[in-house]
Amino acid sequence: MxxxxxxxxxxxxxxxxxxxxxxxxxxxxxxxxxxxxxxxxxxxxxxxxxxxxxxxxxxxxxxxxxxxxxxxxxxxxxxxxxxxxxxxxxxxxxxxxLPLDIHPELGNNAQLAQLLEIDTQGGLEGHPQSVAMFGEFKTSLSGKQLAARIEKVLQRKPLHIAPQELNKPIKTIGWCTGGGQDYIELAAKSGLDAFISGEISERTTYIARELGIHYFSAGHHATERYGVKALGEWLAQAHGFEVEFIDIDNPV
CATH class of the missing domain: 3.40.1390.30 (NIF3 (NGG1p interacting factor 3)-like)
Known part of the structure; x- marks a missing residue:
């Protein structure tokens, strides 16, 4: 082409x-x-x-x-x-x-939700171009269970910041791949039990503890591998390109 x-x-x-x-x-x-x-x-x-x-x-x-x-x-x-x-x-x-973050099927957020078995319900910002999403799990998980699921899926151990109520179950969740940690306050304001992003900031720890929400930092690179991979697979399957995904290791 x-x-x-x-x-x-x-x-x-x-x-x-x-x-x-x-x-x-x-x-x-x-x-x-x-x-x-x-x-x-x-x-x-x-x-x-x-x-x-x-x-x-x-x-x-x-x-x-x-x-x-x-x-x-x-x-x-x-x-x-x-x-x-x-x-x-x-x-x-x-x-x-950002267009690859938010695409409803091929995007990073959509792909991460699929991998973590999250039922996506909409954009956390309340509009179709929302960079952060929200949804829920079929059954409630503990913080340790969700951390284990993330580690298994992404092959990377996430950093889990628990709220003061350590045993608070997780049913509803928000997420934003990459550097989306500052959406945690909106997630807490929306009444969600947990929030996932790629990166974490120093302030994120205190926000999670004080607002009573589980937070998981799963890696910027690790959470954003799957959108471009899915886009490439679509180009190969639907349009006949020869496509190879190459994952350059990045611990961040």
Missing amino acids: NNLKLEILLNQTLSPQLVKDYCPNGLQVEGTSEVNKIITGVTASQALIDAAIEAKADAILVHHGYFWKGEAEPLVGMKGKRIRHLIQNNINLYAYH
Whole structure:
């Protein structure tokens, strides 16, 4: 498929025009005009670029790309090296940030809910483009049981901050993959029993304890592997691309 037509296809699927984001979504670095082989991954790191070069890929599709608001604009140093390798090897770079978090089927939030067996009920912010979600489990879980489920699914032990009522059961839950820890107050205000995000801040500990809500930090990278993986699998199954997901280890 033509590289620009691929961008149109991805835009039609993810609707980036509906989201106010911190970076451009879509084709960020243009490469070869024909795309057959795509490497997917969480972040467009040098390691992922090197893997794509070795695989002779035509494109890289990621959740975390480049050109974030507030970052230095000159293409020098690490940023220059990454982009130089993409251009020299004629590789297209596509990146979708918030649109890939919130997609109701292929998104990071939707995929995490499916993996953790959460019945999704809606957006925590009360609108279709909500970055945080809420739902419930079929049966109540203890904090230890949910921590064990998260560890089994993500292959990473989460950090569990329990409320003062340590044995408070978990039936209702909110979540936001990646750096969504500050939605915990909205989750508590909404009466939810627990909240999951990728990252944790120092303040999150006290908020969880004082507002009486279980909190689980499950890893930014770990919670955001599954949206781009699902998107790549859809491209392969529905549109015939050769797609390979490469998981570059990241403990954060």
